Structures are given as structure tokens and as C-alpha cells.
Amino acid sequence: MPSRIEQRERTRRDLVRVSRRLFADVGYADVGLAEIVRTAGVTKGALYHHFDGKEALFRAVLTEVQQEVAQRVAAAADAEDDPWEQFTAGCREFLAAGTAPDVQQIMLIDGPAVLGWTEWRAIDEAAAGRHLAEALAALVDRGLIPPQPVAPLTHLLSGAMNEVALWLARTSDPAAFPDAVAALTTVLTALRAPAPPR
Amino acid sequence: MPSRIEQRERTRRDLVRVSRRLFADVGYADVGLAEIVRTAGVTKGALYHHFDGKEALFRAVLTEVQQEVAQRVAAAADAEDDPWEQFTAGCREFLAAGTAPDVQQIMLIDGPAVLGWTEWRAIDEAAAGRHLAEALAALVDRGLIPPQPVAPLTHLLSGAMNEVALWLARTSDPAAFPDAVAALTTVLTALRAPAPPR
């Protein structure tokens, strides 16, 4: 017999786990709360006891997904020694992580539409996006990238990798992933040196 | 007294016009059909006479937005002579067009979530995205860009510009737009020359 606090945490985790799978499978709009609570073996009373509503439940799921992605990216970066290698390895790992179906639907497609772009960006900034911004800032500090505002660069790279990840997951071309990495590498490498004179 | 075909077209255009404004203002999910038909001065009967449902109405609106953006991009590109200048001018114009609120909400945020990424990409490919892919292919043909698969590049640049546009519209920094153009120019210029040796 589980204690009350154990049971509470278990119910909450079940709801997040189940809704994450359903959100990933058919998208936020096409999942009803009835299906969620039925799959989780609880009722709407439990759901509304733990979350403010469907949107708040999605927020919890998205946060979890973001943190997992951030962890993967950070781990891949930490496996390298050279700061530049850390940066590129993190980008490659993000590309790989971004092809997972649940990451795509929840983090890349439904996220901005459900929570709005601003809050979506804030959650990203608190997790995976932070690593990108910090890495860029560090590279600028070390002189590996010419001094420049990092904010536009961050969004440029973030958007590029998001869209490429979405495309990668839908193409059947086996060369797509290495091609994408090559294109991304070209862009990243271009950041190291000043733009060549015309 | 308008003829029947005139009245039909007018009702349809009113529905698209009104729903475009409402979709842009509060987002697809937060607009009810009741509000749309009330604002347009018709009833749900008229809406379902012209469209298969809310999603089809959104599809018509998105297509209209995409075509407008494509037209702006094409016009900006055609104003230049040099192929490379046409390319960069088109990119800059897309960045400017992408900061419009209706373009942001409808085309960049709700589009993929409502219609799914695949159909969203198809609509984009038929309008604005086509110019990008064709321009890149043309640059490769002319030798201005090293031979490489253009598909990953297209998605990389498209995603980058989409995200930068979303960010631009939300930042208050007056230097954001020139900074973003500078960052984008750096990336675009990097495509011209082979990656510098390490």
C-alpha cells in the first residue's frame, strides 16, 4: 500500500507519461481529455487536481521533452574537449534528437501553437536553447567567432536545426542526415572566419 | 443587386478576409466559427457551403498568405539583376514579410500544427518556398555555390529565416533587424566559397 505522497506522484507521472504518448501520436488538438484519463486509469477529477487544464498538462509534457533533449545535447557536448568540437557535437546531437517523433510533434509543431511562441521560446531557453546561446557566447568570448550579437545567431541556428530535423524525419533519402550535417557544418564553419571579401 | 455568382464570390471572400484577421489576432484554436460567421455577417450554413469545415477555411487563408509572401519575395528578387543579389534580396524581403503579425501567426505558428507539417510544407513549396529552392538550384547551376544537395540547404535556410522573423517581431531592439540581416548575410556568403581549411 503506497503512501499518499507516493500515490500522488505516481498519478501525476502516469498522466504526463500517457498524455505525452498521445500528444506525440495524434497531436495536441486531436487528443481528448477523456482518452487521456481513460488510458491513465484515472478520471478528469485527478487530472484537474494535478493540472490547471489541458494546456497546463501539455506544458508539463513539453518541459519534460525539452529537458531530455537538453540533457542529450549537453552530454554530447561534454564528451568533447575542444570548445568548437563541443559546439558542433551539440548541434549534431540536437539534429539527431529532433528527429524523434514525440520531440517533433510536441516540441517543434504543437509547442508554439499551443503555448504561443513567446512562452515556447521561454521554455526552450530554460532548457535546450540555453546551451546553444551559452555555447555561442563562449565561442565569441574565446575569439573563435568574430564579435557580433549572439541573439540573432542563436535564433538563426535554432530555427535552422528545428526545420532540418522535421525534414529529416520525413524524408526517405538515407543520405539526408549526412547531407544535412554537411550543410550545417558549412554554415557553422563559416562563423569561425570573418566573411571572405567579395 | 448583385448577380448570384458575384454574391457567391463576395461571401466567400468575406469569410476568408474575416477569418484571416481573427486567426491572426487570437490564433486558430481560440477562434470559434460562431465568431467568424457573426463578424462576416453570415451564418454557419454559408461557411459550410463554401468550405468543408474550419480546417479547410484555414487552409484557404494560409494559401492566400503564402501567395502574398511569395509575391513580395519574387518582386524583391526581380528588382535585382545579378542572380546572387536576387537571392539575397529575396531572403531579406522574406525576413521583412515574415514579421507581419498575420504571417507569423497563420503561416509560421498555426500552419504546421493545424494542417500538419507535411501539408504545411507542401503549401509552402507551392508558393514562397519554391522560390528559395529554385534560387538555390540556379545558383548551384551557375557555379555560384559549390555543388551539393539543395534540399537540406533549402530547409536549413527556410527554418532559419522563419525563426528569425518570429524573433524579430518580438524584440524591441531597433538594431535587431540589421543584426539579423548581417548574420544571415554571413551565412549566405559562406555558401559561395568552399569552407575555408581548418
Added chain:
DNA sequence: GTTCCCGCATACCGATGGTATGCGAAAGGA
């Protein structure tokens, strides 16, 4: 002028997200 057609209004339905209330068992104190 009669008929037909069609653009659209009206009335209605099931399902959805959300809320109010009640219950039953674990936790805390005597």
C-alpha cells in the same frame, strides 16, 4: 410565368474542455 436551382439560414446533435460537489481513506493528534 412557371420551374428549377442554389446560396444560405435555421435548428439541432454529439463531443469537448471545464467546474462544482461529494466521498473515502490516509495522516495527525488526544
Added chain:
DNA sequence: TCCTTTCGCATACCATCGGTATGCGGGAAC
């Protein structure tokens, strides 16, 4: 140990939503 409180959750209910079936009225065609 017994009483009380707390709280995690179930039940019942509601407003609103997207969607559908049906009916009407006036322009179009002969």
C-alpha cells in the same frame, strides 16, 4: 485507539464547440 482533519480523486453536470440535416427564398433558365 478513536476522532478529526486533510486531500487525492471520483461523479455529475454545464456551456460551448465543430459539424450536420433540413428548409426556404429569390435569381436564373426556358
